Amino acid sequence: MLSISLATFVLQVRNQLNQHLEKNIKPFDMVIGAKGSPLQLVLSSVLHIDNPTGNIPFKEALKISKNPMVKEITAVSYGDNYKGVRILGTPIEYLTKYNAKLREGKLYEKPFEVVIGNYVAKKNNLSVGDTFVSAHGLAENELEKHNEKPFVVTGILKPTGLIIDDLIITNLESIWEVHEHEDEHIHHEEEHDEQREVTSLLVKFRNPIGALQMSGHINKNTTMQAALPKFEIERLMKFLGIGFKTINGIAIAILLVAGLSIFFNLIKTVRERKQELALLRTYGANTLQLVKLVFLEALFLSLLGSVLGWLIGRISLWFFSTFAQNLYGYHFVFSPPNNRELIVLILVILTTLLAAILASLSLFKLNVSKTISNA
C-alpha cells in the first residue's frame, strides 16, 4: 500500500509537472532578455519562478518585432510584488495567449489597473474594486512599499491551471511609472522613452526555423540573449529526471519489498490458519476450494491495498500541491488513474497472485490428520 502511494505520487508529480511546464511555455517560441543563464531567463520570464536576469531596452524590442520571421512579440516587465505575488507588466495580448478569460470585472485599460489570477484573488481575498500598494522587488517585504501609487483590481481571471493563476497582471506603463517616480529623484531631466526597459520579450515565430536563426543572431550580435523555452525546459527535465529516476527506483524497491512481505504474510496466514483450513477439509472441502480461498483473500488484500494506496498517493499529492502553490505557484490537479498507475496496479496484483500460488503450494501437502490431532 505504501509503495503504491509512493509510486502513484511520483508518477503524478512528474506527469503533471511535465504537462504544467509544457502548457505554460507553449505560447512562446523564444525569450529575449538580458545576458545570463538561459534557463534562468526562461524560468523567470515564462514560468515566473526565478529572478530575472536583468532588463533590456524597450526600443530593442521594437526593432525585433519588425523582423519578418516574427509573428508576435509580447514584452513583459517586472518590478514589484504584492505580498510575494509578482506584478507582471505586459500588454493585454498576453492574456489571450493563455486563453485566459475574465471571471468578473473588466480588463485593465489605464496604468495602475490590474487583472489578477484566480488563485491570487482567493489567497489574498481580493475582489474587483479593491486597491493595494505594491512592494519593490519580487519578494515580499515591508520596507520598500510604493505607497504613493496604489493599484486597483479591475478584473479577476477564471482559473486556468496555468501560471497566470498566480500573477497580478497590469500594463507595462504601470511598472514604468512606479519606478520612474522613484527614478525622478536621481535622473531628473532624462528622456523617459529612451531609457524605458522591459525584463524580457516573449516571441512567437511564424515558423520554428526562425527561432533558431534569430537566437543565434541575437546571442552573437547584441547585448541581449535569446533562449528557447522548449529546449531549456527539456534540459531542466533532464536534470530533474535523475531525481525522478532515483525516486522511481526507490518506489520500485519498495514495491519489491512490499511484494515480498505480501508473500510472507500469505504464507504466514496459510500456516496460522492451517487448522481452519484442515477443518474445512474434514467438512468436505477439496484442496482446490482451499486454494481458491487463499487466492480470493490475496486478491482482496491487493485490491484493497491498491485502492487505499492510490488514495493516499493522491491525498499526499494534494498536500504537496498546497505546499508547492505557496512556494512556487504550482498546483496539481486531482486526476483519475492513468495508464502507468494501472500498470503499477496490474504489477501489484500479479505479485500477489504469484505469492498466492507459492503460498497455496503448501495446501497440497496439508496433512489434515496431523494438523487436527496435534493441536
Place this chain on the structure above:
Amino acid sequence: MIQTSSLEFTYQGREKCTLSFPDIDLPPQEDLLILGPSGIGKTTLLHLLAGLLPPKGGDVFISNTCINKLTRKQLDCFRGQHIGLIFQRPYFVRSLTLLENLNIREQLSKKKKDLYRREELVEQLGLSNLQNKRIHQLSEGQQQRLSIALGVIHKPKVILADEPTSNLDDINCEKVIRLLKKEAQICKSNLVIITHDHRVKTHFDNHLVL
C-alpha cells in the same frame, strides 16, 4: 454401516513399525466405543475411518463404499456428505459466528440446506440465542455443543467422535454422551467414539479394546 478388513497403517518416516487394527464390522445404526491407552493408535484408526489418512493395507467400507479406493477429490466429497467428525478440542472458523460456522459446514457437505434441521438442532443443543455470537464469545461448554452440532448437522452416515468427553466434568460428560446418542438416533447413523474415559463405558454395550 462400517466395515474394515486387515487395516494397517504406518507413519511417514517410521515405516518399520506398522499398526494393525482388528477388523470392525458395525451394522447400521449401531454404536461402537473404541477404548485403549494413549498412543496405541486410536486417533489414527478414527482418521483412517474418516479418510483423513490413507491406510497402508486393508480396506475401509462405509455404507458399502470402499473409501480408500476413491480419488482425493471424491474422498473429500464423500467425507463432506457422509462423515461427521467431533474432535477432542473443538475447532471452528474463528472469525465467523456460530451460525456462519454451521452454514459453511452445510454448504461444504453439498447437501440441500435444511433450515428446519438446523433450527431443531440448535434448539436441542441450547444454542438458539447464541447464533450471532462469535466463537470467542462462547463458553467452553457452548463450544463443545457447537462442535457436536457441526459434526451432525448434515445427517452423516457415520459420526466419529475423538475423546469428546475428556475435558468435561461428570455432568457435562453425561450430557454430551446423551446428546451424541440422540443425534445418532435422529440421523440414523453409526456413532463411533474413541476414548480412554471410563465414565463413557457404561453407556455403550459395544466395546473394542485396542
